[in-house]
Amino acid sequence: MSAEKALYLIVSDKLEEDSLQLPGLPTTAEQVRQVTSDPNCNLQDLVTIIQHDPALTARLIGLANSAYLGGRSKTETLMQALTRIGLRRIRNLALALAIEQLYIAKNSIVRGYLDETWQRSRELAAASVVLVEQLMERKVGKRMHPDIALLAGLIAPIGALPILSVVDEHADSFANPTFIAPTIAHLQARIGTEVLKHWQFSTVLIPVPVLWSQGCTERLQHAEQIGYGDVVHAAALLTGHCVPTKVMTLAEYQQVGLLESDELWNWPAIQTRYQEVLAVLM
DSSP states (O other), X not given: OOHHHHXXXXXXXXXXXXXSOOOOOOHHHHHHHHHHTSTTOOHHHHHHHXXXXXXXXHHHHHHHTSTTTTOOSOOOSHHHXXXXXXXXXXXXXXXXXXXXXXXXXXXXXXHHHHHHHHHHHHHHHHHHHHHHHHHHHHTOSSXXXXXXXXXXXXHTTTTXXXXXXXXXXXXHHHOSHHHHHHHHHHHHHHHHHHHHHHTTOOTXXXXXXXXXXXXXXXXXXXXXXXXXXXXXXXXXXXXXXXXXXXXXXXXXXXXHTSOSOTTGGGOHHHHHHHHHHHXXXX
16 A cells, blocks of 8 residues: 555544544633633633733734724734724634644644645635625625634635644654645545534534535525635635636626626735735734
């Protein structure tokens, strides 16, 4: 048996046996999610939790000062940052910004794949935000939120992480692009779905790991059918991270209303906004 097939079979068997090690949410992100589920939660409760995570604290202060939120005066403390972000938005944004903490590995080849995956996630997230903001501005389709679009883009390729964890653990045998790439290509969508179920994510996000690269299996007929998976798939087409399918291309997305124009991605204002959101995730 070749090492390429061995890696695929090991990961596939672990998945079938429900023994594949799935990543947990970063501790602080999980605590934030639990606390924000309490209707009596307040900003001080969140400060108490988040202040023990310097990386997430810095991220949230940076977010509060970014063009993503349009802040004019500079925030310097965590409380100021959370006040600007707002209690209703902190849950999704804290989850989104904490996910990067999962992208760690000992092996240099695996780290390279993690870097590529994180870069792809960032670009999908930023493009997804731009598309949802456009939908909101044009009042097209059902109500969607840019923060959830940001999170959707970041978790789209999450299925690669458990595969890369197996490679990192058995680097002497599997740390080779010839083995890694096809295994990710074949299994990351299915594994990504399992990761999001493991994290108990909202049902609106569960389809994203499959849809972002493969698109839907039936052509969308009207704007009300557009979901976050469709948004991330369109974002992937625009950013060159997947190829058009027989069912949904950019032309079809324009026809159903997700894209305002076939020239949308070349508009200076769109590219400026895309870069603004991308900068938040640097």
